[in-house]
Amino acid sequence: MSIRSIRKNISRNLVNFSGWRTERKIVVIESDDWGSIRMPSFETYQNLLRQGIRVDKCPYNRNDSLASEDDLSALFDVLSRFNDKNGNHPVITANTVVANPDFEKIRQSNYMDYHYEPFTETLKKIPVCYNALELWKQGMDYNIFHPQFHGREHVNILLWMKLLQSNTKIFRIAFDYGLWGLGKEIVDTGKINIQSAYDTLIKEDILFQKDILKEGLILFEQVFGFKSKSFIANNYIWDDKLNKTLSEGGVSILQGMKYQISPIYRNKSRRLIKHKTGEFNTLNQVYLVRNCHFEPSVFPETDSVISCMNDINNAFIWHKPAIISSHRLNFIGSIIESNRTRNLKFLDQLLQKIIIKWPNVEFKTSVELGNLIESQRLKNLLKSEIFNSV
Template identity: 45%
Template sequence: MNLITLFRKSYVNYRGWSTPKKIVVIESDDWGSIRIPNTETYQALVKKGIPVDKNRYTKFDGLETPDDLAVLFEVLSSHKDANQNPATITVNSLPANPDFDKIRAGAMNTYHYESVFDSYQKHSSKEAMIGLWKQGIEENIFYPQFHGREHLHPARWMKAVMTCEKEKICFDHDAIPGIDLGTSKRINYLAAFDYYNEAEKLSIETDLMDGLQLFETVFGFQSKSFIASQSIRGNHINAILANNGVKYHQNAQQLLPYLEDVKHGIVNKYWGFKDEFGLLYWRRNVTFEPSKNQNLDWVDLCMAEINNAFTFGKPAVINSHRLNYIGHLSKKNQSDSIKALDALLKAIVKKWPNVEFMNSQQLGEYMSNTSNE
């Protein structure tokens, strides 16, 4: 870790709530989102000149399969903390995706969505995925929390599909690239909580309430924590979150919506900050993204960042997106990332035998019930 990174991490870690416990939380975004659903779609888009092979998210990230979860579960369950609890990943999830067939049937005039389990039915196995999600929750190795209804702004996405030929090609293949396709009409539709005007702001509130209710229907319980897609959100959603069971913001670094700041200005809150609705905030202070650069020693880098967090009495909250663990688009990407995760967890337990693995809900509950130690 170079001096600039060390200074930034230390600044994030020194303020606010602290604890003598050695706590490790892994927060992983984007689960449930279609993105590039399968290898056939990826190959078809490459042949049509869509640059999905030029961006790591479209090259590696796609709808998870039973095989993806089975490989990840094996590694997580093999590492135990001081209390003999397995390593756990908080999977920030999207309970819905666009229903491409219904949108087509409506002549592209109206947006429709489907449950993530209906998406699984189309692309892998609904029954197998339901069983694996249930196993992950029961064993606390794969614990879902709310990331939005879909990983997109529906109106913007529909506009992109209707005005950009390459986006329409992706739509025809049931894919959501969300990348620069080299056209002059690029529209960022992945930021579900961004807004350009008051009408979009109101639609976000409606979709948020619907999404929180759908999350409870899909997973069987309310989400207690939340992180906005691309970390862009306005404060207007906090009352809705609090009124629907959410108690914790996973990311105290907030990017402001376009209407409030055209450059998406950043607002940083400290560890343990509580807003007027009682929502509690913390920061992600460790990065584990092997798919970004497989030539880096991610274990060494993460261990240094974890040590920095513990030095300032903060839990190590590891940021690690889904694309690291998806294998049906790139077996090598998955294999390399899984090996690195296995090595990282082994190193953590060895260096800090008193470590405690928690999911985000457990971290929030612990922080809420613990005074500043």
């Protein structure tokens, strides 16, 4: 066994060692970045390469884009082939940013004022996405696609506007092509990633972030007709002070990795806050911690099916739900079609293996899992109160 394999095995066990347990074989697929532009089109991708901007170096810039009608249809086709022991299909918890920058209005302000548009308006501007929202709704109706809140937009507004106002060449060029999210492999923006909406060097920016979250949660409800019960921060970076704003907006479930990353502020290093699935904070929000990964576009050299199966197996050994991280870019083919074709084949193989190995598997959304943990906690509290009153 290689040193890398040993480290991976240790990591699997550490993330599953503590937290909420269940005898049930529960699988949740959490997928981030839905609604965000990232790379607008294959033509834009080629034009940026011609200008010397190496967007081919970043898997997100190379593969990720708004999901086209073909992307959604192909994904839904795979999901609808399978059923768990209760007859439910695998379901994607589609963590969605509900807005994108309004490039034209920002340009008209000479880069002095930030403006945004609902992602539903962005979809209408792209021919292959024009009717995509109808497919979102179909996926929701068939219980294979369940949107949740990932933020208002997936850009650090204050950093981006500063870069535009200072006429930073690479970001001005990207702006002219309708994008902002250049990966760290392409350009170094310092301590803060351009994609990290809730990172900051200044603590006072928290007030600005709270307003963004409030507006985003309202827009989410306007678009989908229901409140988002869960949230996951862009790049897993957010301050605990935002939790109250999220709670007031209806969020009682916090998705994430085993570490919450605090904003850097003016510190030399970031504070990492460890969480475990089933942990509750003082606002009674429950944490869900991802313990499995299916990211073939990010790690093309890894056998993503076998690796994810090993993750799931370890979760079940520890009596934990298997919470799979699988970002949107894995299912997108509008930039490079083979990316979608290859990865959906892998997804099909993964789902087949899951059902064969664990025929009593249950596919759930993040909200369903969070609700289950919350209800079990309530029952335990009631039992404790009854016992103490006797």
